Amino acid sequence: MRLKELNEQYGIDGALEFQSEQHTEMAYIKTAYSTAKVSIYGAQVLSFIPKGKDDLLFVSSQSVYKEGKAIRGGIPVCWPWFNAHPTDSTKPSHGFARISRWEVLSTKKEGDEVVISLGLKSDDRTKDFLPYDFEAVLEVTVGKRLNVELTTKNVDSKPFDVSAALHTYFNISDIATVKLRGLHKMAYKDDVLGIDALQEDEMVTFSGRTDRRYKETEAEVSIIDANKTIKVGKKGSKITVVWNPGAELASQMADLGKENYKKMVCVESANSLNDTITIQPGTSHCLGTTIYSV
Numbered sequence: 507m508r509l510k511e512l513n514e515q516y517g518i519d520g521a522l523e524f525q526s527e528q529h530t531e532m533a534y535i536k537t538a539y540s541t542a543k544v545s546i547y548g549a550q551v552l553s554f555i556p557k558g559k560d561d562l563l564f565v566s567s568q569s570v571y572k573e574g575k576a577i578r579g580g581i582p583v584c585w586p587w588f589n590a591h592p593t594d595s596t597k598p599s600h601g602f603a604r605i606s607r608w609e610v611l612s613t614k615k616e617g618d619e620v621v622i623s624l625g626l627k628s629d630d631r632t633k634d635f636l637p638y639d640f641e642a643v644l645e646v647t648v649g650k651r652l653n654v655e656l657t658t659k660n661v662d663s664k665p666f667d668v669s670a671a672l673h674t675y676f677n678i679s680d681i682a683t684v685k686l687r688g689l690h691k692m693a694y695k696d697d698v699l700g701i702d703a704l705q706e707d708e709m710v711t712f713s714g715r716t717d718r719r720y721k722e723t724e725a726e727v728s729i730i731d732a733n734k735t736i737k738v739g740k741k742g743s744k745i746t747v748v749w750n751p752g753a754e755l756a757s758q759m760a761d762l763g764k765e766n767y768k769k770m771v772c773v774e775s776a777n778s779l780n781d782t783i784t785i786q787p788g789t790s791h792c793l794g795t796t797i798y799s800v
């Protein structure tokens with residue numbers, strides 16, 4: 507759909523406007539409490555700014571905007587698999603949702619909130635990646651908080667498995683001093699060391715490359731930064747991924763750049779490991795995250 511038609515059909519006066527940017531359209535959203543920006547390519551939220559505060563989301567200044575490449579930052583939708591494909595390493599890392607063009611399904615303003623729904627359906631292209639019929643919907647609600655829900659519906663006659671993550675990049679002042687609360691005593695898979703471990707310290711802190719999948723985690727996590735605390739809630743997820751590439755890996759990531767890793771931390775609401783979801787025909791699964799600052 508062209509920009510003019512998008513705005514005619516789905517624009518909301520003073521609250522939601524589409525603009526062409528890079529290789530896609532972006533929805534610019536304004537509410538009494540916040541502003542947000544959502545890329546139609548990837549169904550990726552790229553900005554959430556509560557009134558009077560800094561952006562809670564980080565987007566790399568080196569990010570590449572081009573068809574087939576994932577935008578480095580915001581909330582990439584990793585789906586229908588998390589990280590490498592379970593059996594075929596030639597398939598794209600973190601699935602194909604974040605490198606797909608989604609369709610706008612609806613927009614609305616309800617009280618102080620603005621909601622945009624984006625959809626992705628199975629077709630000949632997606633069958634190469636996931637040989638089942640599906641309907642995925644990403645609903646983004648912007649208000650005092652940012653709420654993002656990814657619903658996968660199985661419209662096939664056979665069950666299929668989904669692993670996923672709402673891979674949120676948070677904007678922080680310094681990875682060396684930031685702390686995460688809410689994961690104390692939780693078991694995790696350390697994907698850097700390849701071991702299982704337990705979170706002994708009350709706070710998670712960062713002293714190098716960190717890549718962990720905390721298990722059985724349904725509680726809110728607080729990101730405690732120098733002058734703000736960001737709360738990250740979740741829904742339909744028992745895995746919380748914590749990721750920062752550290753200096754060495756960051757220096758090899760052209761779309762991140764050498765220094766930017768210091769300004770970001772990922773806290774992801776995920777389905778992975780023993781929380782991979784089997785979706786039966788005619789049923790659906792919803793994975794969500796809620797973000798706000800205090």
Ligand SMILES: O=P(O)(O)OC[C@H]1O[C@@H](O)[C@H](O)[C@@H](O)[C@@H]1O
Nearest residue numbers: 589599600673697717718747749
């Ligand atoms: O570079 P990508 O494909 O966006 O992935 C970034 C990271 O995403 C994290 O969620 C994974 O735990 C890491 O292992 C991975 O490196």
